Amino acid sequence: MAFKLGDVIVDRLQFGYGAKANGTPLYALTQLKEASIDITADSTDITDKDGNLVYRKYTGKKGEVTAQNAFMNLAVIETLSATDAEIATADNGIVMPMIMTVDAGKTLDITNFVEGSVVVNALSTKGSMGKEYTLGSEASETEFKITKVEADEGTQTPASATLTPPTDTEEVQYIVKFKKTVYSGAKITNSGDKFPTSHELFFKALVVDPCDKESLRAAIVHIPSFMPSPEFTMALQGGDTQTMDYKGAIMLDTCSTNKELFSLYFIDEIEEV
Helix, strand or coil: CCCCCCCCEEEEEEEEEEECCCCCEEEEECCEEEEEEEEEEEEEEEECCCCCEEEEEEEEEEEEEEEEECCCCHHHHHHHHCCCCEEEECCECEEEEEEEEEECCCCEECCCECCCCCEEEEECCCCCEEEEEEECCCCCCCEEEEEEECCECCCCECCEEEEECCCCCCCCEEEEEEEEEECCEEECCCCCCCCCCCEEEEEEEEEEECCEEEEEEEEEEEEEEEEECCCCCCCCCCCCCCCEEEEEEECCCCCCCCCCCCEEEEEEEECCC
């Protein structure tokens, strides 16, 4: 029996997928809360002498995509920043800033710190920053100490560095800012003169037939030429508001014979999830 077009119900949006034209994947959005495609067009109205609409001509279709991911996505930030992320590895360490606190009477691990970058200040219970301390050979009321241990392959002892805060009797906590070489992580730089480039965008949704609500089927939207907007909000907060908006323009695929904006594929096969 031939498939017939009709109503379908979207159960949920499963994921989004960005890729270069040659198929190289860029990112996957597995935590999409919602996504919408808005197609608009310019119009020209032809009216009679009394102003009644006789004919309306449409030209210039335009498309916009708006999506919302439940979490901050580093791969998307990389794409929108139009720069390749620097990935820290065991063979390629990246110097990164660190800000940590240490209670009076305790120590702080600052292994792989950059010499000359350590700054120690008192931190009051009211959240205000107090006086700054200097590095000394021993911890005192005015100085902090850094103890370094060199790596020893014979005893398999790794290199380490430990900070002992000052012994200022008037302080209960200190804030420590320093730089360290990180061997697992990433650095993404968003520059004012770099903008994202176009790529393919896919959305996959799971849908149900109103007359067969027990079976899920796949609906896939393919946008062959998507230009992401460099504008985004990076929410640095906890709770249930960590969403990240993702938006951009659907561009005409001028090299295709049918001038495609997007295609919707409905796969009439039961989807196992």
